[in-house]
Every structure is written in C-alpha cells, then in structure tokens.
Amino acid sequence: MADQKRMHQDIETLRKISEPCAAGTQRPSYTPEYREGVEYMKGRMAEFGLEVREDTVGNLFGVLRGTDPEAPSIISGSHLDSVKCSGAFDGIAGVVCALEAARMIQESKKPLKHTYEVLGTIGEEGTRFGQVLIGSQFMEGSFGEAQLDSVKGLEDGLTLRETIRNYGLTGDPAGACRRQDKVKAFIELHAEQGPILENAGKSIGIVENIVAISWLEVSVHGVASHPGTIPMDVRHDAGVGAFELICAVTRYAAQHYNGIATVTTGRLNLLPGSTNCIPSECDFTLDIRTCDEAARADLIRYTVETAKQVAVKCRVEINVQEAVHREHVPTDSHIEDLVEEAAAKLGYSHMRMNSGAGHDAMIFKRIWPAGMIFLPSHEGLTHHPDELVAFEDMEKGANVLYEVIRMLDEE
Amino acid sequence: MADQKRMHQDIETLRKISEPCAAGTQRPSYTPEYREGVEYMKGRMAEFGLEVREDTVGNLFGVLRGTDPEAPSIISGSHLDSVKCSGAFDGIAGVVCALEAARMIQESKKPLKHTYEVLGTIGEEGTRFGQVLIGSQFMEGSFGEAQLDSVKGLEDGLTLRETIRNYGLTGDPAGACRRQDKVKAFIELHAEQGPILENAGKSIGIVENIVAISWLEVSVHGVASHPGTIPMDVRHDAGVGAFELICAVTRYAAQHYNGIATVTTGRLNLLPGSTNCIPSECDFTLDIRTCDEAARADLIRYTVETAKQVAVKCRVEINVQEAVHREHVPTDSHIEDLVEEAAAKLGYSHMRMNSGAGHDAMIFKRIWPAGMIFLPSHEGLTHHPDELVAFEDMEKGANVLYEVIRMLDEE
Numbered sequence: 001m002a003d004q005k006r007m008h009q010d011i012e013t014l015r016k017i018s019e020p021c022a023a024g025t026q027r028p029s030y031t032p033e034y035r036e037g038v039e040y041m042k043g044r045m046a047e048f049g050l051e052v053r054e055d056t057v058g059n060l061f062g063v064l065r066g067t068d069p070e071a072p073s074i075i076s077g078s079h080l081d082s083v084k085c086s087g088a089f090d091g092i093a094g095v096v097c098a099l100e101a102a103r104m105i106q107e108s109k110k111p112l113k114h115t116y117e118v119l120g121t122i123g124e125e126g127t128r129f130g131q132v133l134i135g136s137q138f139m140e141g142s143f144g145e146a147q148l149d150s151v152k153g154l155e156d157g158l159t160l161r162e163t164i165r166n167y168g169l170t171g172d173p174a175g176a177c178r179r180q181d182k183v184k185a186f187i188e189l190h191a192e193q194g195p196i197l198e199n200a201g202k203s204i205g206i207v208e209n210i211v212a213i214s215w216l217e218v219s220v221h222g223v224a225s226h227p228g229t230i231p232m233d234v235r236h237d238a239g240v241g242a243f244e245l246i247c248a249v250t251r252y253a254a255q256h257y258n259g260i261a262t263v264t265t266g267r268l269n270l271l272p273g274s275t276n277c278i279p280s281e282c283d284f285t286l287d288i289r290t291c292d293e294a295a296r297a298d299l300i301r302y303t304v305e306t307a308k309q310v311a312v313k314c315r316v317e318i319n320v321q322e323a324v325h326r327e328h329v330p331t332d333s334h335i336e337d338l339v340e341e342a343a344a345k346l347g348y349s350h351m352r353m354n355s356g357a358g359h360d361a362m363i364f365k366r367i368w369p370a371g372m373i374f375l376p377s378h379e380g381l382t383h384h385p386d387e388l389v390a391f392e393d394m395e396k397g398a399n400v401l402y403e404v405i406r407m408l409d410e411e
Numbered sequence: 412m413a414d415q416k417r418m419h420q421d422i423e424t425l426r427k428i429s430e431p432c433a434a435g436t437q438r439p440s441y442t443p444e445y446r447e448g449v450e451y452m453k454g455r456m457a458e459f460g461l462e463v464r465e466d467t468v469g470n471l472f473g474v475l476r477g478t479d480p481e482a483p484s485i486i487s488g489s490h491l492d493s494v495k496c497s498g499a500f501d502g503i504a505g506v507v508c509a510l511e512a513a514r515m516i517q518e519s520k521k522p523l524k525h526t527y528e529v530l531g532t533i534g535e536e537g538t539r540f541g542q543v544l545i546g547s548q549f550m551e552g553s554f555g556e557a558q559l560d561s562v563k564g565l566e567d568g569l570t571l572r573e574t575i576r577n578y579g580l581t582g583d584p585a586g587a588c589r590r591q592d593k594v595k596a597f598i599e600l601h602a603e604q605g606p607i608l609e610n611a612g613k614s615i616g617i618v619e620n621i622v623a624i625s626w627l628e629v630s631v632h633g634v635a636s637h638p639g640t641i642p643m644d645v646r647h648d649a650g651v652g653a654f655e656l657i658c659a660v661t662r663y664a665a666q667h668y669n670g671i672a673t674v675t676t677g678r679l680n681l682l683p684g685s686t687n688c689i690p691s692e693c694d695f696t697l698d699i700r701t702c703d704e705a706a707r708a709d710l711i712r713y714t715v716e717t718a719k720q721v722a723v724k725c726r727v728e729i730n731v732q733e734a735v736h737r738e739h740v741p742t743d744s745h746i747e748d749l750v751e752e753a754a755a756k757l758g759y760s761h762m763r764m765n766s767g768a769g770h771d772a773m774i775f776k777r778i779w780p781a782g783m784i785f786l787p788s789h790e791g792l793t794h795h796p797d798e799l800v801a802f803e804d805m806e807k808g809a810n811v812l813y814e815v816i817r818m819l820d821e822e
Contacts, residue, residue: 194640211639215686226793227675228622228700228767229605232665234791239676240661243654250651254643264638265650266688268681275626275696277677277794285686289639356639380645382637383688 002100002398004391010096011394013040014080015088024385025088029081029123029134030058030167037080041095041120048103050118056175057164059135062118064102066409067111072184074112074408075368076101076401077119079135079360083127087387093375093394094189095120100398101405112409114184121360128163130154136360138176140367145173178367185335185408186370188361189397191389195380196353203396204343204350205374206336209291210362211354212328216286216303218245221317224272224280234315235278239270241316242282248306249286253299261290261299262356291328291354329362335371335404342403348396357382373397373404413511413809415802421507422805424451425491426499435796436499440492440534440545441469441578448491452506452531459514461529467586468575470546473529475513477820478522483595485523485819486779487512487812488530490546490771494538498798504786504805505600506531511809512816523820525595532771539574541565547771549587551778556584589778596746596819597781599772600808602800606791607764614807615754615761616785617747620702621773622765623739627697627714629656632728635683635691645726646689650681652727653693659717660697664710672701672710673767702739702765740773746782746815753814759807768793784808784815 017037019026027033038060042052045062053061060080066073078094098118105112123134131151137143148161148171156163164171192198197205222238246265253263268284286303290296300322307318336352343350355372364370375397378388389397428448430437438444449471453463456473464472471491477484489505509529516523534545542562548554559572559582567574575582603609608616633649657676664674679695697714701707711733718729747763754761766783775781786808789799 192640193637194642195645196640196642199645213639224795225791226604226768227677227698228624228673228769229603229607229793230673230767230791231605231607232661232669232673234606234610237661237675239679240658243658243661243676246654247651247658250643250648250654258643262639262641262643264648264687264689265654266638266681266690267684267686268650268679270677270679273678275678275698276675278675279677287638287686356641357637358639380636380641382640384635 002104002395002402004395006103007096007100007394007398008391010044010099011088011092014092021085024085025082026084026086027082028128030128030163034081035167038120041080044099045118049106050102056170056172057135057138058122058167058169059139059176060120062099062102064105064112064116066113066115068113071114072182073115073117074184074405075117075119076187076189076405077121078188078190079124080120081123081125081127083125083383085385086383087385089191089387089389090193090382091124093191093389097189097394097398097401101402104398104402112405114409116405124360128153129160132358133360133363136363138173139178140363141177143173180367183368186361186364186368187335187373187401187404188359189373189375189401190359191377191382191387192374193357193377193382197351197374197376198378198380200351202349202351203376203393204348204400206339206350206352207331207355207372207374208336208352209331209354210329210359211289211291211356212293212296213324213326214288214296214300214322215324216288216300217321217323218242218284218286218307219319220282222280225278227276227278230278236315237278238282238316239279241310241314241318242268242284244314245307245310245318246284248310249299249303252302257290257295257299260292261288261295263288263299289356293328329365331361331365331371332369335369338404338407339371339373339400342400342407345403346396346399348400373400413515413806413813415806417514418507418511418805418809419802421455421510422499422503425503432496435496436493437495437497438493439539441539441574445492446578449531452491455510456529460517461513467581467583468546468549469533469578469580470550470587471531473510473513475516475523475527477524477526479524482525483593484526484528485596485816486528486530486594487598487600487816488532489599489601490535491531492534492536492538494536494794496796497794498796500602500798500800501604501793502535504602504800508600508805508809508812512813515809515813523816525820527816535771539564540571543769544771544774547774549584550589551774552588554584591778594779597772597775597779598746598784598812598815599770600784600786600812601770602788602793602798603785604768604788604793606788608762608785608787609789609791611762613760613762614787614804615759615811617750617761617763618742618766618783618785619747619763620742620765621740621770622700622702622767623704623707624735624737625699625707625711625733626735627699627711628732628734629653629695629697629718630730631693633691636689638687638689641689647726648689649693649727650690652721652725652729653679653695655725656718656721656729657695659721660710660714663713668701668706668710671703672699672706674699674710700767704739740776742772742776742782743780746780749815749818750782750784750811753811753818756814757807757810759811784811
C-alpha cells in the first residue's frame with residue numbers, strides 16, 4: 001500500500017523550494033528553484049533505485065527497467081513547475097504519486113515486465129513564457145527548432161533556446177522527442193482543481209474528456225460623452241453594451257449548460273475609464289469550455305446573435321471573434337476502464353467526469369493511449385496558496401495508479 | 412443686433428491658441444497658452460472700450476462702467492480654460508457672447524445704469540488639478556488660503572499657490588473674493604453639452620436647475636479560480652456580480668427616469684484580469700445625476716437593495732458607498748423669466764430644461780441671483796474636438812443675453 005509519510009515529505013519539501021513570493025509556492029520552469037526541486041526529486045528517485053535521467057529540454061525521468069527489454073514503457077507523472085504564488089499540489093501531486101507507485105513496485109519485489117517511467121514535465125504552466133505544455137510538446141514532437149526561437153520569456157524576453165542553455169541543457173529537440181511505438185500508456189494523476197469530486201463525496205475521478213476551449217474576443221464601440229447631459233435613451237454606452245452581453249451569455253450558460261459548459265469573462269477594459277465619462281470602448285474576453293461540441297457551437301451562436309440584438313438595443317457596434325479554438329480531447333477508454341476497475345477493487349468511491357483544465361495528458365494522447373486520475377481539491381481551490389489534496393486521497397490515488405500499472409503490465 | 416463675424420473671429424482665434432495635442436484645442440489654466448488666450452481677450456475687450464482687469468488668481472474682467480456708481484454690477488461670462496483635446500466652444504462661447512453683449516451696449520450709445528462686467532473664469536475644468544470651479548470659488552469665497560496649499564497639479568505636483576505665482580499673480584484670496592452686495596445678477600451662457608435642444612429643434616435653453624450628483628463607489632468581492640473547473644452554479648464571480656448590478660440599475664434608470672436622471676458607469680476594474688481566471692474583485696463607479704431628489708433617493712435605494720439581491724444570487728459580497736453627494740442648484744427664477752421673455756420677444760424657439768453638468772453659475776448662485784442660457788450642441792458632442800455651437804445660435808444667444816441685461820438694468 002502507498003505510504004502517506006513519504007508523499008507528505010515530498011510535497012512539503014517541494015512546497016518550501018520556492019522563489020520569494022507574497023504567499024505560497026512559486027517554482028517557474030528553468031529557475032534556480034526549479035533546478036533545486038528537480039535535484040530533490042532526483043535524490044528521492046535514486047534513493048528508491050530508479051535510474052535518473054533528464055532530457056535535453058528539462059523533463060525529468062525516474063526509470064524502473066522491466067524484465068522484457070522489448071516491451072514499451074508505461075509512463076506516469078505530471079508537471080513540476082508552478083504558477084506564481086501557487087499551492088503545493090498542482091502538478092506536483094501527480095509526480096509524487098507516480099514516484100510512490102514506483103516505490104510500491106520496488107517494495108513488492110515483483111518487477112514489471114514493462115519498463116515504468118516516473119515523469120516530471122517542465123513548463124506545463126504558462127507562467128514564464130505565456131505558453132503552456134512546453135515539456136510534453138517537445139516529447140510529443142509538436143515543439144522543435146521553431147519554438148526554441150519563437151517562444152520568449154514574458155519578463156526577460158529571452159528565447160526558449162537561450163533559457164534552456166542558460167539552465168545548462170542543450171535544448172536539442174531530438175533528445176526530448178519520444179518514439180510513438182516505445183510507450184504503451186501514459187497515466188496522469190492530478191488535483192481536480194474544482195469542487196465536483198468534493199461536492200459529490202467521491203475520492204477518485206476518472207477523466208473521460210479534457211475540455212474544448214474557445215476564447216472569444218469581443219470589442220464594443222460606442223461614443224464617449226458627458227454622463228450628465230446625455231439622456232439614457234440616446235446614449236451609445238460601450239460599457240452597458242458589454243455588460244448586457246456578458247450577463248446574457250453567462251445566464252444562458254448557467255441555465256442551459258450548468259455542469260456541461262463554463263463561460264467566463266476574466267479580462268475587461270473600459271475606456272476612456274473616467275468616472276464622469278460615458279465609455280466609448282469596451283474590450284473583453286469570453287472563455288468557453290465544454291466537452292460537448294453542440295454546447296460550444298450553441299454558446300458561440302448565442303453570443304453572436306445576442307451581440308447583434310444588444311448592439312441594436314444599446315446603439316453600439318459589437319465585434320465577436322474566436323481567437324482560440326481547441327477541440328476537446330477524449331482520454332483513452334481502456335485506461336478509463338482500468339482506473340474504474342482499480343478504484344472498485346480497492347473499495348474507493350469514484351465517478352467519471354471531465355477535466356475543465358488542460359493537461360499534459362491531452363498532448364500525449366496524440367501519440368499514446370493516455371488517461372487521467374483526478375483527486376478531490378479541497379473547496380475546489382487551485383492556483384492558490386491554500387490549494388489542498390488530502391493525504392488520505394493521495395494514498396488512494398497512488399494505490400489506484402499502482403493497480404492500473406499492474407493491470408497494464410499484465411495484459 | 413449681435414455680430415456673428417466678431418464672435419466667429421474670437422472663437423476661431425482662441426481655437427488656435429492651444430497646447431500641442433492629438434486633435435482639437437487644449438488650453439488648461441495657468442499655462443503659457445492660457446495666458447495667450449487671456450491676452451487676446453484683453454485686447455478685444457480694450458478694442459471695444461472695456462476696462463480690463465485680472466484678479467489675483469487669474470479671473471479676467473472687462474468692465475463697462477454704469478451711470479450709477481452705487482448700483483451693483485451685472486456680470487456675464489463663463490470659463491476660458493479647456494479640457495484636453497477639447498473643442499472651441501465649451502466655456503469660451505459664454506465669454507465671447509458676454510463680450511458681444513458689451514459691444515452691443517457700446518454700439519447702442521445708450522449706457523447702462525449698472526456696471527456690466529464680462530467675466531472669463533479660470534480653472535473651471537478639472538484638467539490641471541482634478542479640482543473644478545477654482546476661479547469662481549475664489550470669487551465666491553469658499554476657496555482661500557487652505558486651497559492654495561491643498562490643491563495640487565495632477566501632473567507636476569505643484570500647489571495651486573506655486574502655480575499661480577509661477578503664472579505671475581499673487582494668489583491673494585482677498586484680491587479675488589467679491590462682495591455679495593456689489594452684484595445684482597450673474598448670467599452664464601453655455602453650450603448645452605447634450606442633444607436635448609437640438610433634438611427638440613429649439614434655439615434657446617432656459618436652465619432651471621443644475622443637477623445633483625451622487626458618486627457611488629461599488630466594490631464586489633468574490634473568489635478567483637480556474638475558469639474551466641468551477642461549474643457555473645457554484646462560482647463566486649465578482650465580475651458577473653458587478654455586471655448584473657450595473658445592468659439592473661441602468662435599466663431601472665432608463666425605464667423609470669429617462670429624461671429625469673442619468674446613471675453612468677465610466678470606471679471599472681476587473682481583477683486579477685486574466686482571460687483564464689474567474690475574477691475575484693470588481694470595483695466600479697455609478698455616477699447618478701438628477702434634479703429630482705426623490706429620483707436620486709430612489710436610485711440609491713434601488714442600487715443598495717439590488718446589490719443585496721445580486722450578492723446572494725451571485726454568491727459575492729457587494730459594498731456600496733456614496734463617495735460624493737452634491738445637492739441640485741435651482742437657478743434664479745426671476746432670471747429664468749427674463750430669459751424666457753427675451754427669447755419670446757426676439758421670436759426664438761426656447762424651452763426650459765435642466766443642466767446635467769456643473770457650471771460656475773452654481774457657485775455664484777450661493778451669493779448672487781444667477782441664471783443660465785443654453786445653446787444647442789451639434790449632435791450633443793462635448794469635450795470633443797468636433798463640438799460645435801452654430802454661429803446663428805451664438806448670435807441668438809448674444810441677442811437674448813443683451814435683452815436680459817437691458818431688462819435687469821431697467822428694473
């Protein structure tokens with residue numbers, strides 16, 4: 001069985017390896033603190049007999065050789081980098097549970113036929129480059145020479161190539177890219193980052209899909225004027241146009257697609273921005289996420305149609321553009337079944353669900369069978385110093401992961 | 412009769428006396444350009460036989476002595492300063508029409524019994540100090556030594572005292588303050604700054620009230636989180652709470668108080684402000700203007716009550732505070748009647764109305780009978796390079812003003 005104490009030590013040690021920040025943990029990729037975290041994990045991997053390897057872009061591997069050198073690898077892990085002022089679990093929990101599964105394999109004295117690799121990816125969060133999923137995309141092959149020069153640090157402006165070289169690695173894409181036929185399966189364990197499992201009282205989430213994302217960029221154009229001299233019925237108030245549209249779309253999503261889709265406006269600029277001026281311009285974003293393509297199409301349709309109506313009603317111009325369109329990624333159904341079987345066998349409460357966030361697993365799914373195990377996030381908190389996955393749930397997660405690895409190995 | 416050509420020359424000359432700006436005219440108080448504008452007006456005043464005087468804080472006077480040295484003055488004018496990238500009429504039109512009335516008095520060869528003073532106030536707009544109505548408040552007496560030190564330039568940080576001294580004046584409040592018993596009446600002619608007269612097809616607006624203002628500062632507190640992992644029905648989205656409240660209050664004002672009150676949100680900040688983050692905080696302002704105290708009370712009541720409902724519905728905290736509360740100012744009813752009589756006598760279309768903007772007249776009304784004449788603003792544009800008062804309307808305004816001065820003089 002999984003050992004909570006070992007996982008507790010790993011989580012708490014990594015929590016403290018942090019750049020100075022207002023609160024929480026901050027360990028962006030390619031920083032001295034990131035290196036310190038990697039070195040800690042290398043030590044723990046070696047301590048339990050794993051071969052330690054770092055690829056050319058900074059992904060970390062702890063390898064347990066299988067008895068059949070021809071059999072493809074089973075890989076489990078998640079990312080080791082964090083957002084700013086984050087908690088200790090996002091990404092890290094998956095690497096720690098994958099390592100715990102390796103320790104359990106070692107302790108079982110019953111080696112696997114397949115090689116098992118514990119993976120800690122780099123640059124999954126957009127913290128440093130405004131570009132997510134860097135390590136996994138190098139492994140999968142969609143990142144190469146072009147990205148080494150085009151991806152640049154948000155703060156220092158250095159290219160990814162310069163950053164990786166300053167970090168002490170070559171960055172050679174060939175040294176990170178993994179062959180499709182050499183991996184049997186990838187399993188990522190991750191905190192849910194939402195309240196669904198906790199609210200349902202379940203310990204194990206079996207992810208069926210990683211959501212599709214559409215980012216709509218909306219601009220509303222009105223006429224600035226004096227707030228006291230223009231009657232309400234002849235205004236061209238860009239702010240009111242924007243607020244009416246956001247309220248309508250948000251209500252529509254909540255009413256028709258609660259639990260199926262989310263709509264969020266996180267960024268909004270009102271111009272010229274004076275208390276005593278009717279706004280002339282309002283730009284905002286609508287983040288739409290769902291695994292239901294019909295829901296996404298309907299939400300975009302509703303937004304565009306409602307924008308036309310609001311434009312007439314509020315006497316403004318509204319332009320809606322889809323700036324980002326990413327399809328949803330179904331996870332591997334066989335792995336889903338194995339996770340469910342393992343949770344049932346261990347007597348853990350479980351449910352099938354979708355992931356509202358993107359993960360390395362959706363990149364690996366392009367080339368390998370890939371699945372995800374979710375653990376409950378306390379109060380749904382994420383990207384927050386107080387994010388918490390209970391260690392009892394970490395134990396359950398590692399046990400499920402171990403069972404799935406065994407089942408995959410024995411197929 | 413008023414001479415359009417003289418007024419056209421004054422307006423167009425002053426339009427060109429401007430700080431460099433993207434478009435339009437920019438002549439903030441106490442700048443070299445403001446001085447240049449004052450010197451032009453001094454020259455025009457002297458050209459038509461007025462005694463020219465500048466008080467200790469920069470208000471400009473052109474004085475026509477009356478035949479009775481004991482009779483109190485009749486004063487007309489407006490402000491000579493502008494907002495940034497403004498048009499040529501806001502404020503200036505009133506000074507030019509007051510000067511034209513003086514020229515008409517001179518040309519009539521029939522001197523007034525009362526002394527007539529053409530006034531160009533300084534610092535009416537908040538452009539330079541974020542503090543409006545500076546010159547008129549020195550004249551009225553509510554500005555004194557304290558304000559000389561407490562009012563500071565938004566850009567240079569200099570005190571009003573330093574600014575006035577750098578401009579070449581003493582700033583001595585006693586040299587600007589006017590005795591209450593030495594003025595019979597103040598009449599301010601101004602562009603309407605809105606579309607009411609133009610839409611009604613009227614040439615002369617008789618102002619009955621200058622609106623009351625309440626500035627509500629509203630802060631909404633929610634919980635930041637991931638936009639894809641939190642279902643719509645359990646979010647604490649500060650943005651949605653804010654938008655729902657603004658939409659409700661704006662609709663309520665439009666439905667129940669159109670033409671009576673205005674509600675405007677010109678400033679809004681959404682935090683943390685990322686496309687992929689549910690907002691934790693939203694601060695915004697509600698500018699409420701009306702001459703109907705019951706409407707103001709009802710709009711504030713509706714805002715506070717709706718905030719409570721929205722807070723529950725959207726699972727956020729909402730705090731509403733009235734940061735500014737200024738009562739409405741009724742203008743002098745006798746002057747209103749005289750303006751109406753003059754417009755009728757001259758055969759000009761006219762209507763009674765309220766002013767949605769603040770004006771020097773509301774300061775002078777504290778100590779003297781004060782009234783206002785509005786002229787139509789083309790398309791309601793104001794604080795805009797394209798603001799326009801037709802010169803035919805300027806002519807009508809000067810003629811009405813002249814008649815009113817004659818009637819006041821003959822009482």
